[in-house]
Amino acid sequence: MRARDIGEFGMIERIRTLFRSAPDIPVWIGDDSAVVRPFEGDTLITTDSMVEGVHFLSPWDAYFELGQKLVVAGCSDISAMGGLARYFLLTLVIPAETNLDVLERFLRGIAKKSEELGIYIIGGNISGGERIEAHITVLGETKKPITRSGARVGDIIYVTGKLGGTRAGLEILMNPKIDLDERIKKGLVARFLNTSGQIFTGKKLAETGCISAMIDISDGLIADINHIIELSGVGAVLDLKRIPIYEGVIEYCAKVGKNPSLFASVSGEEYELLFTVRGDCEKEFLQHLRDFDCPITRIGHIKRGSGLEGIEGVEGGGFVHW
Amino acid sequence: MRARDIGEFGMIERIRTLFRSAPDIPVWIGDDSAVVRPFEGDTLITTDSMVEGVHFLSPWDAYFELGQKLVVAGCSDISAMGGLARYFLLTLVIPAETNLDVLERFLRGIAKKSEELGIYIIGGNISGGERIEAHITVLGETKKPITRSGARVGDIIYVTGKLGGTRAGLEILMNPKIDLDERIKKGLVARFLNTSGQIFTGKKLAETGCISAMIDISDGLIADINHIIELSGVGAVLDLKRIPIYEGVIEYCAKVGKNPSLFASVSGEEYELLFTVRGDCEKEFLQHLRDFDCPITRIGHIKRGSGLEGIEGVEGGGFVHW
Numbered sequence: 012m013r014a015r016d017i018g019e020f021g022m023i024e025r026i027r028t029l030f031r032s033a034p035d036i037p038v039w040i041g042d043d044s045a046v047v048r049p050f051e052g053d054t055l056i057t058t059d060s061m062v063e064g065v066h067f068l069s070p071w072d073a074y075f076e077l078g079q080k081l082v083v084a085g086c087s088d089i090s091a092m093g094g095l096a097r098y099f100l101l102t103l104v105i106p107a108e109t110n111l112d113v114l115e116r117f118l119r120g121i122a123k124k125s126e127e128l129g130i131y132i133i134g135g136n137i138s139g140g141e142r143i144e145a146h147i148t149v150l151g152e153t154k155k156p157i158t159r160s161g162a163r164v165g166d167i168i169y170v171t172g173k174l175g176g177t178r179a180g181l182e183i184l185m186n187p188k189i190d191l192d193e194r195i196k197k198g199l200v201a202r203f204l205n206t207s208g209q210i211f212t213g214k215k216l217a218e219t220g221c222i223s224a225m226i227d228i229s230d231g232l233i234a235d236i237n238h239i240i241e242l243s244g245v246g247a248v249l250d251l252k253r254i255p256i257y258e259g260v261i262e263y264c265a266k267v268g269k270n271p272s273l274f275a276s277v278s279g280e281e282y283e284l285l286f287t288v289r290g291d292c293e294k295e296f297l298q299h300l301r302d303f304d305c306p307i308t309r310i311g312h313i314k315r316g317s318g319l320e321g322i323e324g325v326e327g328g329g330f331v332h333w
Numbered sequence: 334m335r336a337r338d339i340g341e342f343g344m345i346e347r348i349r350t351l352f353r354s355a356p357d358i359p360v361w362i363g364d365d366s367a368v369v370r371p372f373e374g375d376t377l378i379t380t381d382s383m384v385e386g387v388h389f390l391s392p393w394d395a396y397f398e399l400g401q402k403l404v405v406a407g408c409s410d411i412s413a414m415g416g417l418a419r420y421f422l423l424t425l426v427i428p429a430e431t432n433l434d435v436l437e438r439f440l441r442g443i444a445k446k447s448e449e450l451g452i453y454i455i456g457g458n459i460s461g462g463e464r465i466e467a468h469i470t471v472l473g474e475t476k477k478p479i480t481r482s483g484a485r486v487g488d489i490i491y492v493t494g495k496l497g498g499t500r501a502g503l504e505i506l507m508n509p510k511i512d513l514d515e516r517i518k519k520g521l522v523a524r525f526l527n528t529s530g531q532i533f534t535g536k537k538l539a540e541t542g543c544i545s546a547m548i549d550i551s552d553g554l555i556a557d558i559n560h561i562i563e564l565s566g567v568g569a570v571l572d573l574k575r576i577p578i579y580e581g582v583i584e585y586c587a588k589v590g591k592n593p594s595l596f597a598s599v600s601g602e603e604y605e606l607l608f609t610v611r612g613d614c615e616k617e618f619l620q621h622l623r624d625f626d627c628p629i630t631r632i633g634h635i636k637r638g639s640g641l642e643g644i645e646g647v648e649g650g651g652f653v654h655w
Binding site for chain 2: 057059088150
């Protein structure tokens with residue numbers, strides 16, 4: 012069966028069946044707009060895209076995982092503002108000849124992950140097109156948004172999780188025959204496809220009251236720290252040796268002749284959180300650390316001026332579209 | 334100059350220059366999410382797509398107008414809920430080889446129309462891809478949403494504006510050499526490309542307190558009235574002869590051998606409003622009509638049962654993607 016066999020409305024019906032409807036949303040799929048009751052705080056809104064040939068390749072055949080990843084990518088941006096994701100809209104571009112099995116797996120991945128994260132679909136759009144694409148718009152809420160621009164001189168830079176695994180996983184997907192222990196390869200590919208993100212960590216960090224700026228690592232640690240310092244009008248010193256490295260990345264880097272710390276510092280789609288803690292708040296923040304179940308590592312500090320120190324030897328930045 | 338010459342971040346900078354920033358939005362383009370302060374009423378959210386090869390063809394070379402049209406399409410869905418559009422997010426898919434002049438005109442069309450309608454860009458996303466695409470997500474607000482599902486037996490069906498012009502304009506764009514008065518052709522193509530929609534009319538209609546259900550005509554009058562009656566669990570009788578016909582459509586239909594009323598009843602992308610007035614409210618509603626500066630025409634009524642009467646002879650429905 013192909014997309015054209017069930018048509019646009021058949022697909023909307025399929026989505027209606029696969030997804031739970033939000034309990035507190037009076038109008039969802041099937042009207043001109045969705046209706047969302049007022050949040051207590053501010054509304055956060057963000058959008059992310061996944062385009063075949065750009066963000067993924069059809070030979071990977073990992074549509075369930077890609078569906079999950081799309082949801083993580085969208086919700087990660089809400090978490091990075093210190094917010095909690097609540098609802099999402101899904102825009103699909105589907106070639107008429109798309110195999111329905113592929114679509115079904117993709118949608119099931121989205122449904123599974125959104126259920127896991129407690130967010131609900133409330134609308135979207137379906138078009139024909141040349142390549143499979145999905146665009147997610149996520150709505151979240153927060154009482155006090157944490158922006159990228161709040162870093163001040165003397166603040167300490169932290170990162171959640173361990174880095175480098177998503178890039179290594181992606182490279183292995185592109186070159187699956189690389190000579191490396193199969194268990195390590197599997198773990199790294201899984202890290203790329205099943206990145207869970209820090210979807211609830213951003214809000215928890217914001218609630219410590221110690222965070223001055225935050226971003227999620229989608230372009231790569233160095234590119235993303237540059238976003239923070241440029242928007243905050245400050246400089247930073249990074250201690251590359253402190254960057255936490257994901258399991259298997261050291262073995263992978265040995266095989267491809269790269270420095271693991273440099274490699275991890277430009278790995279994109281990590282969906283870990285990079286943030287700054289106010290200088291006068293560090294002791295208090297250390298007290299909070301025990302409440303978090305992910306690694307949280309100090310990797311540098313904010314300084315006067317501009318630019319990033321300590322990254323000598325890093326070639327290239329994160330992913331760019333052109 | 335091509336898209337690849339200025340890159341993704343160059344394009345974001347261009348957007349930042351072309352568009353006004355919202356006065357009451359603390360965080361817009363350039364952070365992980367946009368931050369929107371609470372609305373007084375409910376939040377409306379909708380999304381719409383424009384894909385090269387599906388919704389438009391590059392030989393038309395009408396990118397400024399297509400940019401305007403994208404904004405109209407998105408805001409029209411908010412109006413159809415009785416709401417007022419406030420903010421939007423823009424997701425672009427841009428092939429690296431895209432001529433920057435094309436992009437510039439497209440963005441200027443979006444900027445112009447959004448300024449005209451008093452809505453502000455607050456975020457979005459840019460990806461590479463095979464074809465030019467734009468997806469708009471519009472946020473609006475309303476104190477009392479008008480859904481598609483509120484039509485009741487005895488309600489009267491009305492439509493704003495005059496129909497058929499957008500379809501005739503599209504067909505002329507696809508077949509520009511058709512033998513027809515040039516002035517008429519120009520008027521119809523302009524109607525298709527410059528549809529202004531009823532962006533402020535929906536809220537005004539909702540404020541009369543007389544409207545039971547509403548939808549905007551994007552698929553075509555008949556397809557869209559079917560959405561209302563199916564979701565409302567009622568039937569309807571349409572008086573095809575009463576359908577208001579756009580200027581030039583009669584001449585166009587004479588040339589292509591079609592019945593203008595039937596033609597107008599399946600014309601999509603009209604962005605006029607189709608709505609039902611409560612049966613016990615019709616006199617009151619007629620009093621309100623003088624406050625509207627667009628034609629508002631009674632075209633049928635809601636009846637018990639299901640299905641649509643009075644459309645004998647209409648072939649096919651509106652636009653379907655596959």
